[in-house]
Amino acid sequence: MKSTLILLTCLAGLVAILPLCAQQVEHKTNSQAPPAQVKQASSPTDTGQGERAFKQNCARCHDAPQGFSPRISGAVIRHMRVRASLSEQDERAILHFLNP
Amino acid sequence: MPVLESDESKIMLIAEATRHSLARCAIPALLAFCMASIGSAAQDGQGQNVPLISGGVGFVTSTNGGNTTYIPVISPVLAAPIGSHVLVESRAIILDPFSPKGGGKTGYNGNLFLGLTYLQADLLASRHVTVVAGEFLTPFATYNERLSPIWIGNFQDAPLTFGVGTMETASSVGGMLRGSAFATDHVSADYAVYFSAASTNQQFTAERASGGRGSLYFPTAHLEVGASYGRQLQNVHENFEGFHVWWEPPSTALRLRSEYARGAHADGYWVEADYRLSRFNGGESFVGRFEPVFRMQQTFRSQPDSNDGLPSANTQQADFGLDYRLPHEVRINTSYSREFSSTGNRNIWQTGIVYRFLFPTWRGK
Numbered sequence: 001m002k003s004t005l006i007l008l009t010c011l012a013g014l015v016a017i018l019p020l021c022a023q024q025v026e027h028k029t030n031s032q033a034p035p036a037q038v039k040q041a042s043s044p045t046d047t048g049q050g051e052r053a054f055k056q057n058c059a060r061c062h063d064a065p066q067g068f069s070p071r072i073s074g075a076v077i078r079h080m081r082v083r084a085s086l087s088e089q090d091e092r093a094i095l096h097f098l099n100p
Numbered sequence: 101m102p103v104l105e106s107d108e109s110k111i112m113l114i115a116e117a118t119r120h121s122l123a124r125c126a127i128p129a130l131l132a133f134c135m136a137s138i139g140s141a142a143q144d145g146q147g148q149n150v151p152l153i154s155g156g157v158g159f160v161t162s163t164n165g166g167n168t169t170y171i172p173v174i175s176p177v178l179a180a181p182i183g184s185h186v187l188v189e190s191r192a193i194i195l196d197p198f199s200p201k202g203g204g205k206t207g208y209n210g211n212l213f214l215g216l217t218y219l220q221a222d223l224l225a226s227r228h229v230t231v232v233a234g235e236f237l238t239p240f241a242t243y244n245e246r247l248s249p250i251w252i253g254n255f256q257d258a259p260l261t262f263g264v265g266t267m268e269t270a271s272s273v274g275g276m277l278r279g280s281a282f283a284t285d286h287v288s289a290d291y292a293v294y295f296s297a298a299s300t301n302q303q304f305t306a307e308r309a310s311g312g313r314g315s316l317y318f319p320t321a322h323l324e325v326g327a328s329y330g331r332q333l334q335n336v337h338e339n340f341e342g343f344h345v346w347w348e349p350p351s352t353a354l355r356l357r358s359e360y361a362r363g364a365h366a367d368g369y370w371v372e373a374d375y376r377l378s379r380f381n382g383g384e385s386f387v388g389r390f391e392p393v394f395r396m397q398q399t400f401r402s403q404p405d406s407n408d409g410l411p412s413a414n415t416q417q418a419d420f421g422l423d424y425r426l427p428h429e430v431r432i433n434t435s436y437s438r439e440f441s442s443t444g445n446r447n448i449w450q451t452g453i454v455y456r457f458l459f460p461t462w463r464g465k
Contacts, residue, residue: 052319056317056319060346060348061247062251062252063425065429066428066429068152068458068459069150069459070148071150072148072151072152072458072459072460073148074148074149074150074181075151075152075179075180075187076179076458078179078222078224079179079187079189081224081230082222082224082232082278083245083246084290085230085278085279085290085291087227087282087283087288088227088280089283090283099148
């Protein structure tokens with residue numbers, strides 16, 4: 001009886017935790033974390049615009065780098081401007097996204 | 101240039117296409133723009149324009165019709181901003197393919213290859229125009245510019261139509277104008293037009309040619325359509341036409357890419373589909389790191405031409421791949437291909453592991 005109670009308690013805890021874990025996984029899946037180190041908070045609108053621009057221009061060919069120094073973000077975005085023929089607006093948005 | 105024995109590997113195709121050895125001209129040029137960039141970065145003081153070194157290093161095996169080739173490869177990229185409007189960038193490839201001698205002999209045959217893929221200076225002239233000078237990747241269709249890096253392409257080998265429109269060398273020496281023509285919330289357009297001079301220089305081989313590419317991208321539908329044109333202006337003047345369609349159906353992890361290319365003596369197409377399993381349990385899970393890939397290719401030969409890089413007879417090829425993304429920018433590629441041709445059917449097995457790197461050229465404050 002006692003073991004059944006413990007088992008039920010564990011199952012209830014698992015049921016409670018799983019959605020939270022799933023939400024975290026979903027959050028990780030859906031949001032494209034900026035590769036460069038984040039220095040300061042930026043507005044969600046700017047980040048969303050940059051994320052969208054990154055997905056539309058860069059991620060169609062390759063994944064985002066898992067991380068790189070913000071000191072090369074200027075070189076990265078200039079390379080991508082040439083390679084992907086970025087518009088000026090997208091260039092700014094992606095630069096902000098990579099290096100907020 | 102060393103003669104490469106097998107023709108199936110993308111790396112070897114690109115190596116054959118570049119046909120340039122890193123030698124006396126290239127190394128001083130690279131050093132020069134590095135020095136210029138060092139001065140420039142020190143002057144702007146913003147710390148955001150430090151030159152970068154990127155690229156991929158990998159090891160690939162390819163078994164084509166029973167013959168196995170092992171290919172260690174490194175493909176570094178150097179990008180150095182100078183001031184606020186100039187970028188000098190270059191990509192090289194160093195590979196040493198080797199294969200068993202066969203015929204009862206022990207040991208391996210190998211050929212070390214060092215080559216520049218491109219070395220170009222980019223001037224950001226205006227919002228819509230970038231002027232490119234030097235040796236650059238020929239802007240025909242999409243594969244050459246977008247998918248040829250070893251850390252990007254889903255398959256180790258290039259499509260069968262890779263040689264069409266890229267003028268054999270896949271690189272041009274001359275000038276190019278490119279950029280974003282316009283961009284709205286509903287559609288954006290980009291373009292590239294170029295002229296290449298004939299060059300027999302060992303370091304920068306190119307054919308006299310001109311051409312360009314234009315494409316439209318519809319963000320809402322995640323759809324890109326484009327067309328390319330190239331004209332060879334030396335020896336026999338020939339035209340090349342290409343069309344491409346890329347589509348990522350919204351709200352799915354499916355990605356479709358396709359190209360059609362036509363030359364004077366042959367034409368062909370490829371269609372590639374990949375599906376990212378990261379939608380299941382996230383991209384960091386065991387299952388989510390897998391990416392199944394499929395590519396269908398077909399080429400049609402109308403007249404013999406030993407120089408266009410396409411098979412000598414009509415060919416159909418189906419490629420089945422499975423990529424696995426390990427942590428820390430490492431990716432494993434595997435694929436099986438079955439090629440059907442009147443000259444003989446064959447199996448192609450390929451595996452590879454590639455590490456992609458990206459870091460500043462020097463430490464900053």
